[in-house]
Amino acid sequence: MAKPVDESSVPAHRKRELDPWGEWFDGRWWELSAEDMRGRSIGSLRSTVSTAATRRGKVASVRTRDGRVFIRAVDRED
Numbered sequence: 001m002a003k004p005v006d007e008s009s010v011p012a013h014r015k016r017e018l019d020p021w022g023e024w025f026d027g028r029w030w031e032l033s034a035e036d037m038r039g040r041s042i043g044s045l046r047s048t049v050s051t052a053a054t055r056r057g058k059v060a061s062v063r064t065r066d067g068r069v070f071i072r073a074v075d076r077e078d
Helices: 042-055
Strands: 030-032 058-065 068-075
Touching: 042 058, 042 068
Parallel strands: none
Antiparallel strands: 030 068, 058 068
């Protein structure tokens, strides 16, 4: 029969991340390769980067120029 348990006894859900956010979100600008983009549109990438940054307490920027894509995330200043 099911029973309630303390939250600390429940294992954390760990989703395997496809992108190395910990590396990319170090405050430096990173230029992404076509392989890094994995077929994502710029709009999709902006959304993905923004969501990943927010989850880590950061603010992200995505810029494009001449077909090149650059991202950066810095700590949020609350």
